[in-house]
Amino acid sequence: MNDTTPRRPRRRLAAMPTAILLVLGLGASTTACGGDPESLTVYSGRSEKLISPILEAFTADTGIALDVRYGSSNDLALLLAEEGDKSPADVFLSRSPGPAGFLDDLGMLAGIDDDVLDRVADGDHSPDGTWVGFAGRGRVLVYNIDEVDAADLPDSVFDLTRPEYQGRVAVPGSNSSFQDWFTLFRLRNGDAVAIAWLDDMVANGSRFYPKNGAIVEAVGRNEIQFGLVNHYYNFQKVASNGDDQRSANHGFAPGDDGGLMIIATAAVIDSSGEKDAANQLLAHLLSDEQQTYLTNKVYEYPLALGVEPADALPPAPTYRVGAVDIDDIAAEFKRTMEIIEASGVLDQ
Amino acid sequence: MTANATDAPRTGVVGHRVGVRRPPRTLVTAAVVTAALFALPGGYVVWRVMGGSGSPLALLASRRTLEPLWRTIQLAVLVSTSTAVLGTGLAWLTTRTDLPLRRLWRIVVPLPLVYPSFVGAAAFISGLAPGGIVHDLVGYLGVDLTTRLHGLTGSWLVLTLFTYPYVYLPVAARLTALPGAFEENARLLGDGPRRVFARVVLPQIWSSIAAGSLLVFLYTVSDFGAVHLMRFETLTQTIFRTRLFDRDRSFTLALLLLVLALLVVAAERTVSRSGRRRGAGLTALGDRRSLTVPLGRWAAPALAATTSVVGLALVAPAVSLADWGLFGFLRARHGGMPLRLDWHDVLGPTWNTVWISVLTALVATVVVLPVAYLVARHRSRLGEVVNAVVVAGFAIPGLVVALSMIFWTMHASPFEFLIGSMPVLVFAYVVHFGAQAMRTAQVAVGTVPRRMDDAARLLGAGRLRRLATVDLPLMAPGLAAGAGLVMLSTMKELPATLLASPIGFRTLTTQIWNTYEALFLPETAILAMVLLCISAVLTWLLVVRRSEHLR
Numbered sequence: 061m062n063d064t065t066p067r068r069p070r071r072r073l074a075a076m077p078t079a080i081l082l083v084l085g086l087g088a089s090t091t092a093c094g095g096d097p098e099s100l101t102v103y104s105g106r107s108e109k110l111i112s113p114i115l116e117a118f119t120a121d122t123g124i125a126l127d128v129r130y131g132s133s134n135d136l137a138l139l140l141a142e143e144g145d146k147s148p149a150d151v152f153l154s155r156s157p158g159p160a161g162f163l164d165d166l167g168m169l170a171g172i173d174d175d176v177l178d179r180v181a182d183g184d185h186s187p188d189g190t191w192v193g194f195a196g197r198g199r200v201l202v203y204n205i206d207e208v209d210a211a212d213l214p215d216s217v218f219d220l221t222r223p224e225y226q227g228r229v230a231v232p233g234s235n236s237s238f239q240d241w242f243t244l245f246r247l248r249n250g251d252a253v254a255i256a257w258l259d260d261m262v263a264n265g266s267r268f269y270p271k272n273g274a275i276v277e278a279v280g281r282n283e284i285q286f287g288l289v290n291h292y293y294n295f296q297k298v299a300s301n302g303d304d305q306r307s308a309n310h311g312f313a314p315g316d317d318g319g320l321m322i323i324a325t326a327a328v329i330d331s332s333g334e335k336d337a338a339n340q341l342l343a344h345l346l347s348d349e350q351q352t353y354l355t356n357k358v359y360e361y362p363l364a365l366g367v368e369p370a371d372a373l374p375p376a377p378t379y380r381v382g383a384v385d386i387d388d389i390a391a392e393f394k395r396t397m398e399i400i401e402a403s404g405v406l407d408q
Numbered sequence: 409m410t411a412n413a414t415d416a417p418r419t420g421v422v423g424h425r426v427g428v429r430r431p432p433r434t435l436v437t438a439a440v441v442t443a444a445l446f447a448l449p450g451g452y453v454v455w456r457v458m459g460g461s462g463s464p465l466a467l468l469a470s471r472r473t474l475e476p477l478w479r480t481i482q483l484a485v486l487v488s489t490s491t492a493v494l495g496t497g498l499a500w501l502t503t504r505t506d507l508p509l510r511r512l513w514r515i516v517v518p519l520p521l522v523y524p525s526f527v528g529a530a531a532f533i534s535g536l537a538p539g540g541i542v543h544d545l546v547g548y549l550g551v552d553l554t555t556r557l558h559g560l561t562g563s564w565l566v567l568t569l570f571t572y573p574y575v576y577l578p579v580a581a582r583l584t585a586l587p588g589a590f591e592e593n594a595r596l597l598g599d600g601p602r603r604v605f606a607r608v609v610l611p612q613i614w615s616s617i618a619a620g621s622l623l624v625f626l627y628t629v630s631d632f633g634a635v636h637l638m639r640f641e642t643l644t645q646t647i648f649r650t651r652l653f654d655r656d657r658s659f660t661l662a663l664l665l666l667v668l669a670l671l672v673v674a675a676e677r678t679v680s681r682s683g684r685r686r687g688a689g690l691t692a693l694g695d696r697r698s699l700t701v702p703l704g705r706w707a708a709p710a711l712a713a714t715t716s717v718v719g720l721a722l723v724a725p726a727v728s729l730a731d732w733g734l735f736g737f738l739r740a741r742h743g744g745m746p747l748r749l750d751w752h753d754v755l756g757p758t759w760n761t762v763w764i765s766v767l768t769a770l771v772a773t774v775v776v777l778p779v780a781y782l783v784a785r786h787r788s789r790l791g792e793v794v795n796a797v798v799v800a801g802f803a804i805p806g807l808v809v810a811l812s813m814i815f816w817t818m819h820a821s822p823f824e825f826l827i828g829s830m831p832v833l834v835f836a837y838v839v840h841f842g843a844q845a846m847r848t849a850q851v852a853v854g855t856v857p858r859r860m861d862d863a864a865r866l867l868g869a870g871r872l873r874r875l876a877t878v879d880l881p882l883m884a885p886g887l888a889a890g891a892g893l894v895m896l897s898t899m900k901e902l903p904a905t906l907l908a909s910p911i912g913f914r915t916l917t918t919q920i921w922n923t924y925e926a927l928f929l930p931e932t933a934i935l936a937m938v939l940l941c942i943s944a945v946l947t948w949l950l951v952v953r954r955s956e957h958l959r
Contacts, residue, residue: 107922109925109931129907131906132906134652138807142815234645296926296928300929302739390652390654397654406639
């Protein structure tokens with residue numbers, strides 16, 4: 061997978077004392093590569109299984125090796141915050157804009173080159189050009205195809221508070237994509253409307269699930285009939301299970317509040333000594349070739365202008381997260397969490 | 409550790425309690441250093457809370473804090489109680505009775521501990537859900553599992569099944585080291601097996617049960633994976649949910665968790681000390697053959713009970729995993745999507761998992777031993793404090809431990825070069841899991857009779873020699889049990905491995921997480937099965953066999 065990893069010699073258990081010495085010695089050698097212009101350090105909140113072919117192609121094209129630390133986007137952002145300007149990271153890839161915005165608030169992100177930013181629509185990078193989206197996942201309604209007639213599917217996320225959806229909708233209240241969506245939903249419609257919608261969902265018996273993947277599974281086995289998720293999960297399940305997967309995605313009507321595009325973001329760390337190479341990597345992520353790979357193999361929406369989404373994907377949601385200028389990301393997300401907690405949806 | 413070969417002066421060293429000597433200075437120094445190192449994560453949390461902008465007190469008194477706190481305590485008390493019963497019962501059955509297939513049970517009973525919480529719970533849920541393999545199997549038997557596992561009940565069930573080894577391993581080790589002569593005498597004097605257990609065995613294993621239950625309590629309060637999937641909002645869940653955008657609250661709750669842990673550690677010390685007064689302290693001297701209780705007509709129910717616990721905790725998730733994995737194979741065979749996994753994804757991480765978990769277990773055992781001596785042999789008050797620091801640290805979530813390691817290495821400039829290196833990772837593991845070796849080590853030290861040590865001293869054996877020839881052989885089962893716990897925990901550790909390891913270092917658990925996050929379930933399943941198999945082999949090699957050669 062990552063061929064740049066130095067292979068450690070194999071030892072047997074009996075050689076444990078040697079291993080201890082080896083380990084202590086290794087400490088000095090692994091950290092010495094930070095200033096090497098031939099390599100970049102990437103912290104990736106995108107899953108290795110999805111992104112490593114794209115990163116390997118970069119090394120093949122440019123000869124610049126990539127040392128990648130994979131983790132959850134939130135944890136990596138916290139790690140970067142602790143490391144501060146001593147961080148070895150040059151590039152941060154995040155599942156959603158939230159963690160990048162968190163680092164932006166701390167002043168840890170560098171401005172991205174204009175020719176990279178120009179690869180995407182204005183709404184797909186931050187207003188001050190500190191992060192750029194490179195892949196999109198649409199918020200959709202996943203439904204069970206045996207239980208629900210496609211003709212009866214709702215046009216708007218506001219319809220889900222009606223009696224016919226009572227006890228039938230799964231809401232991933234603690235999930236970060238859901239919180240991204242809800243933050244935007246709130247900022248566009250005002251707190252009063254957003255709170256009323258969530259309270260109505262709770263009153264309507266919507267059930268809380270912790271993860272998108274868990275919802276798609278539960279809908280597939282008809283444990284529940286609908287769920288608010290990212291479109292990506294159902295594609296993965298259908299790709300794996302074929303006709304056995306009894307769920308499908310439904311996009312809300314164009315322009316409806318339910319259908320936000322959640323974008324994965326790339327950013328250059330301000331303390332990086334390799335900003336040119338870092339921008340080169342961002343340009344690679346947004347190249348026609350890699351964007352086509354992303355949409356055809358990973359079933360995400362390409363964000364580079366001129367690259368078409370794979371035919372199988374539902375129409376792309378029109379609302380873009382970067383189009384909203386959020387002054388204080390941390391404060392807004394904190395407010396979102398307070399509203400979600402107060403609604404009681406997490407106890408459903 | 410106790411590397412000082414010169415003996416303590418013999419005059420004036422008998423403490424106020426008979427047989428309790430003042431600890432040698434090397435031991436005290438080692439313990440103080442240990443305490444300082446283990447206090448690093450807690451110190452980081454305190455530092456962050458003090459540097460926060462909000463008022464911690466107002467936050468602590470709010471409903472948003474008290475509700476998760478109450479849920480956390482409820483869950484932790486329930487889980488530690490049920491695991492105490494389950495772990496003790498299984499330990500007694502596998503070490504003291506003629507239960508059929510004992511040797512097999514000794515290997516497989518501790519294994520559920522190795523399931524990473526997120527995968528174990530996910531496999532468990534998916535097996536029991538409609539369409540899941542366990543659901544379908546019991547469906548054939550006419551049982552309809554329609555209830556959806558979640559909340560307190562679901563978390564309690566899953567955590568009980570995955571954490572009872574914390575009680576089982578120390579108690580089984582204690583039972584193995586316990587001479588059978590006392591039980592035999594009680595039997596000869598006319599006591600039935602039940603009375604023998606209550607009057608002779610229970611007082612002897614009491615402190616091991618307390619130690620194990622304490623670990624379960626601390627594990628439960630710090631667990632994220634299982635309660636997350638079971639949708640039960642404990643303090644640790646709130647800490648995770650608020651970690652990025654409400655750091656003040658996140659750290660304040662982490663501090664609350666730590667205080668809770670310290671209170672519980674203090675309570676456990678009181679309980680196990682009272683156990684000691686009630687006549688514990690039978691030592692491993694003399695006849696090492698332990699008594700075997702014939703189960704007679706209870707053999708079938710005992711076997712059924714053991715089978716069903718192992719069935720639920722180990723086999724049910726494994727069957728779900730096998731189901732996922734097999735599905736992937738069949739899918740690839742029938743021209744569907746191929747398995748996205750090659751040997752390279754499995755072999756390197758497997759080797760890394762093996763050596764780092766064994767190394768961590770060894771280091772942790774060595775590090776806690778001086779403290780164990782202070783507490784168990786010298787009854788030192790300092791030892792009690794160090795013990796509390798080490799053990800309570802287990803309640804701090806792994807993510808916070810990892811961040812604290814980064815924080816301290818960043819702020820201790822001579823060690824800055826260590827960031828992202830192996831020593832920091834091993835250090836993080838040891839600080840996180842040292843608690844698991846600590847209490848079992850104390851029990852182990854307690855099993856070495858003072859008389860033997862004194863005899864060796866009179867014969868002129870130096871401290872190191874006494875340690876090597878008298879203490880260590882007697883303590884081996886207890887130490888191995890503690891090291892086994894650390895090893896299994898290290899194998900499944902995720903957040904510190906992701907954040908504090910050298911870049912590119914992969915363990916089976918990081919690979920399991922990688923595939924699970926991408927929803928590549930067949931690949932997740934295969935990796936988890938590999939993890940399960942190597943943990944079985946290591947448990948047998950390093951834990952079970954260690955205590956068996958003594959029999």
